[in-house]
Amino acid sequence: MQTLYPEIKPYARHELSVEAPHVLYVDESGSPDGLPVVFVHGGPGAGCDALSRRFFDPNLYRIITFDQRGCGRSTPHASLENNTTWDLVADMEIIREHLNIDKWVLFGGSWGSTLSLAYAQTHPDRVSALILRGIFLCRQQELQWFYQEGASRMFPDFWQDYVAPIPVDERGDMIQAFYKRLTGPDQIAQMHAAKAWSTWEGRTATLRPNPQVVERFSEAHRALSIARIECHYFVNNAFLEPNQLLNNMPNIAHLPGIIVHGRYDVICPLENAWELHQAWPNSELQIIRDAGHAASEVGTTDALVRAADQIAHRLLNLAPDEA
Structure with a gap:
């Protein structure tokens, strides 16, 4: 099984002012001359951390991580002002241009898969490949399943805590x-509502209980940005037309992609990845038989690291012993 690459420090950090009041945190690590890859984090509202850089061979990749509007080290924290899917797509273009990158690989999980698809469909000529995990298409059926009725039947004990703040x-x-x-x-x-919302997500993210994942989601600072920004997006249907991402797949049908999805993903059911794969003939779907939603699960981590290695091998035309 492949594990994460060793922890590395960024060689450059940036603070980019975008539409007021937002200032984005961006960093670069790995090889300055390597294959550009951007880590598109989930949530929306979760932010990046040191683990975000470790899916990629630092000798092959120029690794870009950034915190989306309102979360992580971007400011102001948990802000909903001027915070939409299309604002984030525009921000990614600002980052790409600021870093003088022609094309980059998109690596996104959960909401990160949503945003990666939205960006790629808007700027297909700026994308060299996609690696997507835990596919989330932001359709009403998905929101209803996880936040209204469906997943509730599988986790009635956790659901009781989730609904507690609501009369x-x-x-x-x-x-x-x-x-x-x-x-x-x-x-x-x-804050009571934020912790209930975010803890529900953390508790259901893994096939086997993982206290570290729950703790990360329930930490007050992160819980506030996750809950506020996710809820803001979801009451607005993620600022997407119905079924928009699947309908627009012809825009990126030519791009290579690897889809990694846990068979027992309760947050984003496997059906999402299956439908995306059917609409994307140039994609490869890897179903992880013993995993849920989280990137930290062993089988999913293995698949993602291998996928990043595979894409680098393909795009850099490396011989097998160089990959």
Whole structure:
């Protein structure tokens, strides 16, 4: 099994002012002359960390990580102002141009797969390949499954804690009820709702219980940005037309792609990856038989590292012993 590459430090850090009030954190690591790859994190609202760089061979890749609007080290924290899918697509173009990159590989999981697809379909000439995990197409059926009814039947104990901040008479529309509290003036109610929302996601992210994943999601600072920004996007249908990402797959049908998806992914069911693969003949679908949603699960980590190695081998035309 492949494991993550050793931890590395960035060789450059940037703070990029985009549309007010947002300032984005961006860093570069690996080889300055390597194959450019951008790590597109999930959430929306989760941010990057030191692990984000470790899926890539630092001798082959120029690794770009950035925190999307309102999360991680970008400022202001948890801001919903001027924060839409298309703002983030525009930000990625600003980053690419600022770093003088012609084309790059997109590496995105969960919401990161959503944003990667939206970016690629808007700028197909700026993408050399895609590596996507835990496919999330932001359709109503997916939001209803995880936040309203579906996953609730598999985890009734965790669901009880998720719905706790919401009065019974408001539970017919959980996303709207959470949005009311996450954007309301009561900061105690806001944080209570944020931790309930984000902890539900952390508890269901892995096939086997993983306290570290739950702790990461439930940490107050991160929980606030995840819950507020996710809920903001979801009440607005992620600023996408119905089924937009699948409908626009002809725009990127020519691009090579590897899709990695856990068979027991409860947050983003395998059906999403299957439908994307059917609409994308140039993609390879790898179903991880003993994994859920998280990139940190052993089989998924192995597949993602191998996928990044495979894409580098293909695009750099390396001999097998050089990959």
